[in-house]
Amino acid sequence: MSDRIHTLSGYFHEYQKSVADPENFWARVADSFHWKKRWDKVLDWNFEGPDVKWFLNGKLNITENILERHLYTIGDKPAIIWEPNEPGEDSRTLTYRQLYEEVCRFSNVLQEKGVQKGDKVIIYMPMVPEAAVAMLACARVGAIHSVVFAGFSSNALADRINDCEAKVVLTADGNFRGNKKIPVKAVVDEALENTSTVSTVIIYQRTGQEVSMKAGRDFWWHEAIEGKDAHQEAVEMDSEDMLFILYTSGSTGKPKGVVHTCGGYMVYSKYTFENVFQYSPGDVYWCTADIGWITGHSYIVYGPLLAGATSIMFEGVPTYPHAGRFWEIVDKYKVNQFYTAPTAIRALQAHGTEPIEPFKLDSLKVLGSVGEPINEEAWHWYHTHIGKTKCPIVDTWWQTETGGIMVSPLAGITPTKPAYATLPLPGIQLAIMDTEGKEMTGNSVEGNLCVKFPWPGMIRTTYGDHDRCKQTYFSAYKGMYFTGDGVKRDHDGYYRILGRVDDVINVSGHRMGTAEVENAINEHPLVVESAVVGYPHQVKGQGIYAYVICDMKNRSEQSLTNEIKDTVTKIIGPIAKPDKIQIVPGLPKTRSGKIMRRILRKVAEGNMDNMGDTSTLLDPDVVDKIIEGRIE
Ligand code: PRX
Numbered sequence: 001m002s003d004r005i006h007t008l009s010g011y012f013h014e015y016q017k018s019v020a021d022p023e024n025f026w027a028r029v030a031d032s033f034h035w036k037k038r039w040d041k042v043l044d045w046n047f048e049g050p051d052v053k054w055f056l057n058g059k060l061n062i063t064e065n066i067l068e069r070h071l072y073t074i075g076d077k078p079a080i081i082w083e084p085n086e087p088g089e090d091s092r093t094l095t096y097r098q099l100y101e102e103v104c105r106f107s108n109v110l111q112e113k114g115v116q117k118g119d120k121v122i123i124y125m126p127m128v129p130e131a132a133v134a135m136l137a138c139a140r141v142g143a144i145h146s147v148v149f150a151g152f153s154s155n156a157l158a159d160r161i162n163d164c165e166a167k168v169v170l171t172a173d174g175n176f177r178g179n180k181k182i183p184v185k186a187v188v189d190e191a192l193e194n195t196s197t198v199s200t201v202i203i204y205q206r207t208g209q210e211v212s213m214k215a216g217r218d219f220w221w222h223e224a225i226e227g228k229d230a231h232q233e234a235v236e237m238d239s240e241d242m243l244f245i246l247y248t249s250g251s252t253g254k255p256k257g258v259v260h261t262c263g264g265y266m267v268y269s270k271y272t273f274e275n276v277f278q279y280s281p282g283d284v285y286w287c288t289a290d291i292g293w294i295t296g297h298s299y300i301v302y303g304p305l306l307a308g309a310t311s312i313m314f315e316g317v318p319t320y321p322h323a324g325r326f327w328e329i330v331d332k333y334k335v336n337q338f339y340t341a342p343t344a345i346r347a348l349q350a351h352g353t354e355p356i357e358p359f360k361l362d363s364l365k366v367l368g369s370v371g372e373p374i375n376e377e378a379w380h381w382y383h384t385h386i387g388k389t390k391c392p393i394v395d396t397w398w399q400t401e402t403g404g405i406m407v408s409p410l411a412g413i414t415p416t417k418p419a420y421a422t423l424p425l426p427g428i429q430l431a432i433m434d435t436e437g438k439e440m441t442g443n444s445v446e447g448n449l450c451v452k453f454p455w456p457g458m459i460r461t462t463y464g465d466h467d468r469c470k471q472t473y474f475s476a477y478k479g480m481y482f483t484g485d486g487v488k489r490d491h492d493g494y495y496r497i498l499g500r501v502d503d504v505i506n507v508s509g510h511r512m513g514t515a516e517v518e519n520a521i522n523e524h525p526l527v528v529e530s531a532v533v534g535y536p537h538q539v540k541g542q543g544i545y546a547y548v549i550c551d552m553k554n555r556s557e558q559s560l561t562n563e564i565k566d567t568v569t570k571i572i573g574p575i576a577k578p579d580k581i582q583i584v585p586g587l588p589k590t591r592s593g594k595i596m597r598r599i600l601r602k603v604a605e606g607n608m609d610n611m612g613d614t615s616t617l618l619d620p621d622v623v624d625k626i627i628e629g630r631i632e
Contacts, residue, residue, distance in 0.1 A: 003029050004274050008413050011426070018426040019453075025427060026054070026456055030267045033306075034069055035060050036236050039263070045454045047481065049466075050474045053240050054264035054456045061234035062243060062266045063140040066305040067100040068234075074281075075100075078310045081284075082129045083329050085176035085316035094129050096308070099136075101230035102129075106137035108228040113168065113200045113219075117142030117235055120166040120245070122198075123291075124148045124157060124188060126175035127315045130204045130221065131291050132301050134170045139243060139262075142235035143168075146245040146257065149292025150175055150182075152573040154190035156255075160247050163257055164463055165197045170221075174207030178320035185211040239263025245463045246294055248400040249513035250472055251484075251503040257463030258294075258400050265298075265403050266306060268457025272404040272425060273303030276394050277337045277366055278411040284363070286312035287339040288326070293510075294400040295370055298457075299339060303404070318344050324355035327386070331359045337411075338386075339368030339396075341509040345378045346539045353385050361386060366411040368394045371509025372541045373497055379418040397421035397497050399483060400511075401473065403457025406430075407495050420494045429453040432489055433477050448501055449487040450480035503597070505534030505542045510575050514597075517544060517578065520571035524564050526551045531587050531595050532578065535604035543579035545604035547626065550583050557583050580604075580631040586622040588614070599623060603630055 005011050018025040023042040030039070039058030045051065070077075075097040082092040094102065115121065121143045125131040131147075138145040148160050150172075161169070169192070175182040185203055189212060192198055203211065204221040213220075237243075243265055245257040279285060285304055289295035304311040312333055318326050326348065330338060348355070367387050369379075374395055383393055393416055396408040406428050407421040408414075414422050424430050432440045432447040440447050451458075458481065462469040476482040486498035500506060503514040514532040521530040528549040537543035550560060561581040568577050588596045599611055608627055614620050 003032060003271055004278070005410055005413065005426075008415075011410055011413060011423075014426040015424070019429060022427060022453065026267065029271050030055055030058075030263070030456075033060070033065050033266060039239060043454065047454075047474050047479050050470060052454045052458060052460060054454070055239040055267070058239040058263050059236050060239065060263060060266070061140060061237055062262055062302070062306075063103060063136050064234050065266060066136065066302075067096065067103060070096040070308050071100055074308050077308070079305055080129050080132060081310060081312045081333060083312060083314045083316075083332075085178070085320065087321065087325070087328070092129060099133070099305075102133045103136045103140055104230050104232040105225045105228040106133050107140045107232040109202070109224045110137055110141050110143060110168070111232075113202075115141055115143050115168055117237075117241075119143045119168070120164040121145050121168045121170060122148055122157070122161055122164075122166040124150055124169060124171045124184065125204060125291075126150055126172050126184065126206055127290060127313055128172070128204065128206060129313060132313065135244075135291070135297075135301055140232065140234050142237055142241070144242045144244055146247065147292050147297065148247070149290055149573075150184055151292070151575055153570055154187045155571050156573055157187060158191040158194040159254060160257075161191060161195045161198060163247070163254075164245055167197060168200045168202070169198050170202050170204070172204040172206045173211045174209045176207060176315060178317045181207050181209065183209065237262045240460070244297065246297065246400055248294075249504060249511045249516055251513055252515050253513075254516065255513070256465070256468055256472070258459050259461045259463050260403050260457070261460050264456030264458070265302070268404045268455060269298045269303040270306035272457070273299060273309070274307050275410050275425065276396060276405050276408050277339070277368065278413070279304070279307055279309055279337065281308065283336040283365070284310045284312065284333050285337040285339075286314070286329070286333070286335045287368075288314060288318070288344065289339075289341070289370075294403070295339075298404050318348060319351075322355060323348055323351035324359060327356050327359040327361055330361055330364060334363035336363055337366040337368065338364055339370065341371040342369055342374040342378050343372065343508040343540055345369070345374070345382050346541075349378060349381045350539065356385055361388065364391050366394060367391045368396055370396045370398070372506045373499055374419055376418045392416055395419070395421045397495070401459040402455070403459070406451070406455075407497075417494055420490070420496045422494050424495070427455045430495070431480060432487055433480070437477055443489055443493050444491050446486070446488040446498070448476075449483045449485045449497070450477050451483070452480050505532075505544065507534075507537075507542055507544060507575065508540045512544065512576055516572065517546070517568060517576050520568045520576065521546055521548060521564055521578070523571055524567040526553055526555070526560065527564065529587060531597065531600055533597055533601045533604050535580075535601070537579065540579075544576070545600075545631075546578040546581045547584045547587060547600055548581055549586065552583075582626070582629055582631050584622075584626050584629060586619060586625070588623055588626070589618050590616050591618050600626075603627055606630070
């Protein structure tokens with residue numbers, strides 16, 4: 001049974017039902033899945049704890065809903081089509097049957113290595129089908145996967161391994177990205193020097209580069225699966241057992257492990273996938289995200305595969321070997337739904353329309369956008385040059401914590417407006433809050449975006465620190481989940497996301513906590529103090545601007561800033577490298593020692609006309625010096 005909405009009035013009808021009687025609404029959606037045992041109660045919740053449980057005492061295994069469910073109906077249909085980095089290399093297709101067999105084989109490997117229900121498994125892999133197989137095999141044996149984006153440094157990887165006390169790491173020898181061959185296993189080796197819980201590492205051979213293998217700990221993927229049974233009994237999970245942990249940055253401290261659970265996430269990822277993209281059987285769907293992020297989890301792997309879709313997985317980058325690569329792939333596989341990030345659109349827009357010309361793009365029906373606000377110019381370019389004005393754009397707003405899309409048009413159903421995520425999906429009850437903590441009702445209002453009722457795909461906790469979950473999301477506004485985003489509801493009741501209102505910056509659709517980048521910068525021995533802010537960046541959406549107080553020690557500014565960039569790359573990864581580093585004599589601090597970030601943001605933005613009240617600063621002169629040294 002499909003729960004697809006087909007008309008705008010159908011959407012309003014479903015939305016009303018979902019608010020009037022959420023339990024019945026979600027029970028109906030959940031009934032279309034295979035449960036080993038149906039739930040006793042649909043929902044138990046309070047946002048004070050927070051304590052949210054969906055489909056209580058329901059028993060299931062999410063992979064049965066992906067694999068067994070489709071084996072006898074669409075077993076020969078491609079589940080994953082993989083496009084390699086090099087266009088000349090053969091692509092690969094895994095049908096639902098082959099996916100079933102690969103997942104079972106690898107599940108048997110995991111069990112042979114002693115992996116049991118509840119164990120944590122880190123997946124640090126390139127974009128190869130085995131990465132999806134790895135995720136599903138974990139889910140099948142009841143292990144909790146935590147995928148770490150393969151661009152993160154060994155330090156960042158070690159932090160995540162230590163935080164969740166992972167027992168196993170699944171990785172590869174290397175990674176092809178554009179014209180680069182990136183070592184992956186070597187990064188794992190380095191990370192494991194600072195961890196003590198990992199007993200097994202399994203390495204998928206991708207690049208063939210030399211790697212060191214530690215006897216008794218390291219095993220090749222292809223050797224491990226040899227002779228393994230292509231059948232395996234899925235482990236029974238409770239709805240509220242953890243499915244995965246995904247680390248994400250916040251405004252304070254180290255990244256936190258967002259926890260999603262089996263039942264609710266399954267129901268929500270499939271429901272949102274089918275409705276937002278209006279996926280029909282036979283369609284070919286492509287999401288360009290990396291599986292290291294939530295978009296890859298929910299909309300390359302879980303959502304599409306639960307829906308029995310064909311999901312394309314691309315190993316490479318949009319501009320290799322040419323700036324038309326995305327469009328070449330769209331034509332090659334006759335992609336119907338295409339889902340990417342505004343930063344990719346803007347990067348390709350900068351190459352003009354010439355790279356698009358050789359391609360027909362006539363298979364496209366729906367275009368998606370995710371990860372950051374899409375500016376109107378990029379929206380129109382996407383709509384005109386890629387969608388040829390006939391494809392609806394679904395600007396999907398959501399977060400790692402929400403598990404799935406929350407606010408978005410339904411493709412071809414909800415009238416769109418450039419830069420607007422439009423309307424909440426059924427089941428999503430939004431509230432816009434003012435700074436005094438009052439809900440702003442009615443239209444034409446602007447404030448902080450909250451959600452006032454639970455939805456099945458929502459975060460349950462932050463791994464190992466429930467209080468952090470409470471403080472971060474459920475304390476700003478009583479009885480509400482606070483998203484950290486600013487939002488406007490216009491005269492039509494449409495939502496436009498305005499960006500983060502906390503100290504999180506969104507660089508190319510990647511979330512970076514300013515504190516996290518500052519901590520990395522401060523690791524450089526000559527850095528005394530630093531402050532990081534975001535500023536508007538043509539391609540990345542936001543760039544990272546760092547103000548740094550240094551002990552220069554006869555170094556040139558140039559060599560010092562390069563060293564600082566290297567330090568950040570080493571501590572976090574290249575995605576966190578500041579775009580601009582300004583060496584400053586001091587930072588604008590109040591008498592109580594608080595950095596006035598508002599001033600730093602204005603300077604970084606080049607918006608120095610009105611600096612506002614600086615009278616509470618300890619040393620107001622420092623502002624002039626900062627303006628003087630501003631980096632264009
Ligand atoms: O600020 C919002 C922005 O990305 C944040 C969530 O980041 P992350 O957890 O990494 O997940 C990204 C992919 C779901 C949000 O708080 N964001 C995401 N989608 C949009 C967006 N901002 C505006 N419009 C969007 N469509």
